[in-house]
Amino acid sequence: MQASTTLLLLFLTAVSTLTAQQKDITLEAIWGGEFRAQRLDALHSLNNGKEYSVLNRGRNGATIDVYDYKSGKKVRTLVNSNNLPEVDQLLSCEFSADENKMLLATRLKQIYRRSSLGTYYVYNVASKKLTKVSEEQIQEPYFSKDGNKIAYGKDNNLFIKDLKTGETFQITSDGKKNSIINGITDWVYEEEFAFVRAFDWNKAGNKLAYIKFDETEVPRFAMDLYGQELYPTQDVFKYPKAGEPNSKVSLHIYNVDSGETQKIDLDAYNSYYIPRIKWTEDQDVLSAQLTNRHQNTVDLVFVNAQDNTAQLILQEKDDAYVDITDNLTFLNDNSFIWTSEKDGWNHIYHYDKTGKLINQITKGDWEVTNYYGFDQNTGRIYYQSTENGSINRDVYSILRSGKNKVRLSDRTGTNSADFSADFTYYINTFHNTETPYLFTLNRAKDGKLIRVIEDNEELKNKVDTYVMSPKEFSTISVNGYDLNMYLIKPRDFDPNKEYPLFMYQYSGPGSQNVSNSWYGSNDYWHEMLANTQDIIIACVDGRGTGFKGRDFKKMTQKELGKYEVEDQIAAAQKLSERPYIDASKTGIWGWSYGGFMSSNCLFQGADTFEMAIAVAPVTSWRFYDSIYTERYMTTPQENPSGYDENSPISHVNKLKGDYLLVHGSADDNVHVQNTMRLIEALVQANKQFDWAIYPDKNHGIYGGNTRLHLYTKMTNFIKENL
Numbered sequence: 001m002q003a004s005t006t007l008l009l010l011f012l013t014a015v016s017t018l019t020a021q022q023k024d025i026t027l028e029a030i031w032g033g034e035f036r037a038q039r040l041d042a043l044h045s046l047n048n049g050k051e052y053s054v055l056n057r058g059r060n061g062a063t064i065d066v067y068d069y070k071s072g073k074k075v076r077t078l079v080n081s082n083n084l085p086e087v088d089q090l091l092s093c094e095f096s097a098d099e100n101k102m103l104l105a106t107r108l109k110q111i112y113r114r115s116s117l118g119t120y121y122v123y124n125v126a127s128k129k130l131t132k133v134s135e136e137q138i139q140e141p142y143f144s145k146d147g148n149k150i151a152y153g154k155d156n157n158l159f160i161k162d163l164k165t166g167e168t169f170q171i172t173s174d175g176k177k178n179s180i181i182n183g184i185t186d187w188v189y190e191e192e193f194a195f196v197r198a199f200d201w202n203k204a205g206n207k208l209a210y211i212k213f214d215e216t217e218v219p220r221f222a223m224d225l226y227g228q229e230l231y232p233t234q235d236v237f238k239y240p241k242a243g244e245p246n247s248k249v250s251l252h253i254y255n256v257d258s259g260e261t262q263k264i265d266l267d268a269y270n271s272y273y274i275p276r277i278k279w280t281e282d283q284d285v286l287s288a289q290l291t292n293r294h295q296n297t298v299d300l301v302f303v304n305a306q307d308n309t310a311q312l313i314l315q316e317k318d319d320a321y322v323d324i325t326d327n328l329t330f331l332n333d334n335s336f337i338w339t340s341e342k343d344g345w346n347h348i349y350h351y352d353k354t355g356k357l358i359n360q361i362t363k364g365d366w367e368v369t370n371y372y373g374f375d376q377n378t379g380r381i382y383y384q385s386t387e388n389g390s391i392n393r394d395v396y397s398i399l400r401s402g403k404n405k406v407r408l409s410d411r412t413g414t415n416s417a418d419f420s421a422d423f424t425y426y427i428n429t430f431h432n433t434e435t436p437y438l439f440t441l442n443r444a445k446d447g448k449l450i451r452v453i454e455d456n457e458e459l460k461n462k463v464d465t466y467v468m469s470p471k472e473f474s475t476i477s478v479n480g481y482d483l484n485m486y487l488i489k490p491r492d493f494d495p496n497k498e499y500p501l502f503m504y505q506y507s508g509p510g511s512q513n514v515s516n517s518w519y520g521s522n523d524y525w526h527e528m529l530a531n532t533q534d535i536i537i538a539c540v541d542g543r544g545t546g547f548k549g550r551d552f553k554k555m556t557q558k559e560l561g562k563y564e565v566e567d568q569i570a571a572a573q574k575l576s577e578r579p580y581i582d583a584s585k586t587g588i589w590g591w592s593y594g595g596f597m598s599s600n601c602l603f604q605g606a607d608t609f610e611m612a613i614a615v616a617p618v619t620s621w622r623f624y625d626s627i628y629t630e631r632y633m634t635t636p637q638e639n640p641s642g643y644d645e646n647s648p649i650s651h652v653n654k655l656k657g658d659y660l661l662v663h664g665s666a667d668d669n670v671h672v673q674n675t676m677r678l679i680e681a682l683v684q685a686n687k688q689f690d691w692a693i694y695p696d697k698n699h700g701i702y703g704g705n706t707r708l709h710l711y712t713k714m715t716n717f718i719k720e721n722l
Contacts, residue, residue, distance in 0.1 A: 022467045025528040027715065030521055031708040035463065037437045037456050037518070040427070042092060047099055049422030051075060055093060062090040064102070069425045069441060072451055079104065079123060084130055087121060096147030100125055101163070103133075103141055103150070112187060112668060113699075115139065115196045122150065122163060133161055134168070139184055140197040144205035149256075151199055151208055153184040158199060158210060160256070171208070171254050171261070178220065178238050183210040186218070186247045188240055191669060192627035193275040193324055204283040207305055208254045211274050213247040223666050226695050237668070242622055242629040242643075243636040249274045251288060253305050262308045266290060269299045269312060273627070275324045280353075281334050287313075289324065295631045298322045300338075300355070313355035316340060320554040321631045323510075327371040337361075337381070339368060341550040348383060350400060361402045367547050369393060370416065374400070375423035375444075382408075382423070382444070384416060390547045391473060391484055391516045395428065397444070408447030411435075414517040419444060427453065431518035433471045436460055463519075467491050467531045471523075473516065476540060478570035479563075481552075484514040485571070488530045488537040493580075499536045500585035500722045501575055502529060507564040508593035509632055510546035510553050513539050525711060533719060538575055542567030558639050560621060560632050561600055561646030568597065569605040576608075587722045589613035589714070592670055592699065596648065599678070602659055603651035611658040611721045613714055616670050616699055619678040620647040623671060649678055652685045658721040659689040662710065664697030690717065 029035070042055035046066065053066045064079040079102065081090040087106045094103040101122055108118040117137040121130050133141055133150055138159075141152040150161045156175025161168045172182040183199035190196050199210035221239035226232045240246045251264040251274060266274075269290050276289040286303040288310075300314040316322050318341070327348075329337040334353035339346055346368050348361040361381060362368055370384035372395075380397045387407075388394045395417045398405040409415035413432025420426065423444050430438045436456040442449055469491045475482040490499065504526065506513050519527075526537040543563040544556035556563050568588065576583035586609050590598040595617025602612035621629050621643050622636050636643045644650055659682075663675040672693065682689055692713060694701050701710055 022465055024532050025466050025468075025524055027525070027528070027708055027711050029466075030524045030528070031705075031711065035459065035519070035521075035524055037459050038454050039437065040439055040454065043418055043427065044093075044095060045418065045420045047421050049420045049424050052420070052427070053078060053095075055090070057090075064090075064093055069420060070450065072441070072453065078102070078125060083128075084121075084123075086130060086132070091118075094143070096143040097145050098147050101143070101147050103143065104130075107137070109137065112190055114190050114194070115184070120152075131163065131166075134159070140199075142197060142199070142201065144201045145203050146205045149201075149205060151183070151201065153182070153197075153199075156181045156184070158183040158208070158254075160208070172210075172212075178236065179214075179216050181213040181215065181247075183212075185211075186213045186215050187237055187668070188246065188625045188627050189213070189273075189275070192625060192631075193273070195276075198277070200277055200279055200286075202279045202283045202286070202305070203281065206256045207283070208256065209277050209279065209286050209303075209305075210252055210254070211277065212250045212252055214250070215247040217245040218247055219244050221668075221671065223668065223671075225666060235666070235668070239668075239671075240626040242624060242626055242633065244626060246272070246293075246626050251277065251303070253286065253303070253308065264288075264303050264308055264310055266301065266310055269301055269310065270297045271299070276326075276328070278328060278330075280330045280336075281332060285334070287328065287330075287336075289328070291322065291324070293630065294634060295321045295627070298324070300328075313353075314338065314351060316342070318342075318550075318554075320557040325371075329371070329374060331374060332376060337371065337374060339371060344550050346550075348381060359400075359402060361398060361400060363402070365549065366390075367549070369547065372417055372419055372426075373423070378423070380423070382417065382419060382426075386547050388412060389516075391512075391514055395426070395447070406446065408442065408444070410447060412516065414515065425450070432516045433518070436463070436518050466527075468527050469493075469530055473514070476571055476574060478567055478574055479543070481543060481567075483540050483542055483567060483571065484548075485538065485540045486514050488526055490530050490534050490536070495580050497580060498582040499534055499580055500587070501538060501572065501581050502526075502535050502718065502722060503538045503540070503568065503572060503586070503588040504594075505539060505542070505568060505588070505590050505597060506592070506594040507542055507545060507568070507590070507597045509544050509556060509560075511593070512541060512546050514541045521707075525715075529715070529718065533722075535718070535722065536581065538571070540568065540571040542571070556632065558633055558642045559646060560642070561596060564597060565600045565604055565646070568601050569608050572601075572605070572608050585610060585722050587611040587613075587718065589615070590617075591615040593618065599648035599659075599661075600646065600651065602657055603648055603654045606654050606656040609657055611660075611718075613660045613662070613717060615662045615710075615714075616664065616667055616701065617648070617661070617674060617678075618670055619674040620644075620649050622647075623674050623677070625669075649681045652678070652681045652687060655682065655685070655687045655689070658717070659687075660714065660717045661689060661691040662694070662701070662713075663692075664694045664699065664701045666696045667699045669699040 044053045061081040066075045092105040104121045105118045108116045120133040139153040157172045215238040218238040223235045254261045270292040271290040272293045273291045284305045290299040298316040301310045327339040350358040366387045372382035393414045395409040416429045417426040436459045439453040471486045476485045588598045595614035598612040599614045602609045663672045
């Protein structure tokens with residue numbers, strides 16, 4: 001026997017022995033927390049630039065601890081919940097600007113995706129005194145810049161608590177459920193513009209700007225809640241579907257000293273929506289980002305709070321839509337940083353305070369994916385981008401002039417950063433398909449590693465005891481585009497065998513599923529399917545997904561579900577040409593937009609797909625909310641064919657394969673109405689299918705054993721039909 005043959009046999013024996021010692025992933029392990037990673041919770045860089053705080057939770061309570069950046073040693077404990085009997089469960093914390101006070105949250109009650117009601121306390125760091133903000137549960141309490149006042153929302157009105165006198169005064173009185181909301185966003189703003197606190201303090205703490213929402217004319221949506229009582233209840237809230245009336249919004253500034261409120265006249269601008277307000281470095285100048293109903297024009301307006309006049313500073317236009325971000329940053333001279341896709345890729349721009357372009361800071365056929373900040377001392381800007389490939393993320397710094405760029409991260413995968421207050425250090429979070437979350441302290445000047453904070457080695461060792469297959473990244477050329485893709489093959493893959501193909505995707509505008517990142521719950525499930533059911537998993541990011549330039553992302557405009565479905569069908573057909581793929585066994589699944597897609601693929605690609613699973617799908621964009629849908633589709637009145645021709649409901653007659661349809665009955669986002677209307681269409685087309693409704697579960701379909709039950713159902717459906 002030749003030496004090379006001996007070595008090969010020894011290697012194969014070692015691999016088979018290792019595999020024999022490894023366990024198969026189970027649904028109980030996935031949903032029982034077996035693969036939970038360690039994180040840095042409520043990370044906050046202290047003003048001194050030398051220390052940071054973290055919220056540490058344990059079985060015996062929670063602490064807010066301060067650590068030294070350089071040494072990593074715990075310096076002190078700011079808060080110990082065991083010493084605060086009033087705070088029965090410390091859930092979050094926020095510092096005042098001077099860090100002398102902390103806002104502690106407990107007894108939080110979720111409202112919608114981002115909003116909650118809670119009981120809040122102000123903790124004085126020096127005196128260790130605890131002050132309850134309100135006897136009632138409140139929303140979005142927020143320190144004034146001097147830390148002496150807190151503004152918050154309650155019962156659709158705004159209140160201010162003076163922490164020096166203890167006095168609380170109400171600054172609006174017209175708030176009414178399902179009618180008027182002051183300073184807190186309505187449902188659709190919260191979901192689609194991604195913010196809840198619609199008020200902001202100026203630098204001096206003597207003015208509070210806020211948005212008022214008049215949702216009187218917005219149609220009501222009612223959800224039955226079955227609960228545990230004899231009679232169900234209803235949750236009734238205002239939900240503007242595509243083409244329906246939205247809240248009428250107005251901008252107001254309250255003067256603390258005079259007690260007067262002024263409404264700002266924005267009629268001269270595109271002010272159908274007000275998706276952002278933010279005070280500049282000038283205590284009398286407020287910025288407001290305004291947009292029209294189509295969201296293809298954004299006006300950046302500066303409001304002079306002395307005479308309450310507004311001036312257009314910058315206008316951004318796009319043939320499709322303009323994304324709203326949180327990247328607007330004001331420098332000391334009130335010049336500002338702005339990000340834009342106007343050259344075809346998302347990049348950083350610097351404007352003076354009058355809106356005159358100083359320069360474009362970043363350039364290239366890649367995307368800036370996060371803006372971290374500007375160091376006033378060194379003149380360097382810190383950001384995250386796709387310069388190392390669209391499936392990867394790296395951290396960079398660059399001078400405001402656009403020169404002397406430095407790549408700070410050195411590992412290929414997903415890197416993100418949290419900088420110290422003085423930009424001396426940053427905590428880098430790195431992960432890829434082979435490495436769980438790795439937290440390191442690095443020098444901001446050059447990225448040099450100082451120390452490892454958390455390496456999740458315990459999780460890595462645990463994962464190594466399970467049978468896992470690597471994600472194989474590549475591209476697939478379909479419909480004239482090279483699309484990002486990964487495959488997961490069974491661990492004992494045999495190229496001479498034929499395997500079923502099971503595709504996973506989301507496909508929504510600007511989204512990404514194919515990324516060089518650590519595993520989420522669905523990834524573990526896909527690994528389980530690949531290695532226990534001998535299935536090949538494929539994921540393809542088609543046209544309309546993100547991080548490959550403006551044109552690639554926005555080509556699905558007015559036709560959601562057309563090009564994305566074409567790409568998934570074409571990718572499935574091309575993969576089925578491979579000798580190890582069984583072309584007669586092709587499935588696809590997705591959640592939300594992905595459920596819309598999987599339904600369409602099965603119906604419209606009946607000769608390509610044999611089965612599909614759709615969880616919480618949109619089944620017609622006519623049923624979905626105004627801001628999201630109209631951003632990409634305009635209104636149903638303007639674009640009826642775009643809405644109907646790409647709706648799964650319009651293609652039920654084509655169904656041939658096996659179909660599982662799942663929804664939560666209390667989904668406030670994608671209403672169960674979507675599934676019920678599709679069910680009725682399928683029934684009238686005399687099409688057989690399987691379906692499940694999870695009572696009182698929202699868009700996430702979770703709680704107790706719900707996820708375990710759902711994934712067991714989906715696993716069994718795959719076993720039986722693929």
